[in-house]
Amino acid sequence: MAEDPQRNFRSAYYEKVGFRGVEEKKSLEILLKDNPLDVEKLSTFSQRFPLPSMYRIHVWKVLLGILPPHSDSHSLVGGYRREQYQDVLEALKVMRFVHMATPQTQVYLRMFQLESQVLPRRSDTSAPDEEDEDFLSIARAMEEIVEDPMDCYWLIKSFVNQFNNKFGDSIPHLPKSLEHYLSVEEPRLLNHLKNTGALAMLPYSLWFRRCFAGCLPESSLQRVWDKVISGSCKILVFVAMEILLSYKIVVMGTSRPEGVVSILSNMPQENTDAIVTKAIDLWHKYCGTPMHSV
Template sequence: MAEDPQRNFRSHYYEKVGFRGVEEKKSLEILLKDDPLGILPPHYESHSAVLTFRKEQYQDLLQALQVIRFVQDSTPQVWVYLRMYQLESGTLPRRPSQSLEPEDVVFIAIAEAMEEMVENDVDAYWLVKYFVNQFNNKYSDSVAHLQPKSLEHYLNLEDSKLLTHLKTCLAMNKLPYDLWFMHCFAGCLPESSLQRVWDKIISGSCKILVFVAMEILLTFKIKLMAMNKAENIAQFLQNIPQENTDAIISKAIDLWHKYVGTPVHSV
């Protein structure tokens, strides 16, 4: 099946609750009340029930967290999402002040990015929850093999000279793998570029992460070749310039097509 360039993970989520062919940035509530394009989703009454359930569950979680004083009116929204997720998954810590686990840090990074993409808090929470659960359940075993094994393999095919330089500098083991692979580039790429990466993850391939990482290395090859210390290389890659990230993602997707193609469930 040919890939639709206009589809993204938000479209995928809305289809999960029954909406198709609509402008996904609008909230579900608005979609139920307003249809400016003349496109009515099928099975209207079932969608209303799903929407109501989502809202009620969100409010129940919020109220429970307020009662046990884990969230307040001043709590940042991404922390509210985290506490909701922890409450639902049975991982809520004994005290709000308890240090975050590494997976909590990842959740917050993804939630911060998602909050910039989605206008409605209820929708944002469900999208974050859906994305994190899918990534953890489907790709947790695969991600370990992507770093640095797969990255080295494909970089050697594209630019062996750059790979040799990074190895000579002992930089390959110091690249920001957590930021790239565990955070799925949240906090590294602007949201407009990030959602194109997440589209591929939702569609069934976490290998897109490898090609985004590789294209970042290729794009900034001249700068990286001028650096001889692993720490300097790692620091630069943790804070890459943001002005040309759309081009980076486009080239990364081309590389993904070149080496992987478009299998439905390729990891």
């Protein structure tokens, strides 16, 4: 099919005057008019482009299976989701696991535990373990993105379940993947990390188990989660690598592994959008077709 010169001119003009996402937004709006929705096409779109903020939550719900592909069922299914949320919340109140002063993210954790049939006895409730802390970090980040508590819980629950079920076996291998790509992009930095002992101590849990929740501000984080929710955990490797590349000078000047970890775990929040943009470019460069980048 011949290219449309008018469309190409329009795209170039939009980009020149700062409206780069106009064409993509129109394409997404066309996809969202389909009934049933084509989940694969929505996934492909989310892999290739950042989702417009006005449609992000809706697309996430569809990709995570919270809403079905048939748009005419969304209202009915949304009602069922709200009823289920209220029932689980009420059960926890009756069992006195939560009360008015319980932090909302702790409420989400108890709801998740109850639905997963791993709710501890009230007498056994102790400090959250590492898996619980991963959940709470993701919950705190999602709470900053989503206003409605019911939507927030369903998105946290579905995100965590999809991530663990789909990528659970891949997560332990991501540090090695990071090492491989770093050896290609910046071998001197990799050697420094190895020689100082910092490579083994990098904040892999923060980066890979928590998908950068608590590390990146929500404005940058949601662009990374677009890719994770639509089918790629490999994007996490490239965000980690771009963080290392961005702080290369500081890291190279630090010989203590604890110092390196401290720098990377508490990095400034102002340049994270640029880091994520470069990471996505690297991800496309190495992984090619987005749908093959899992």
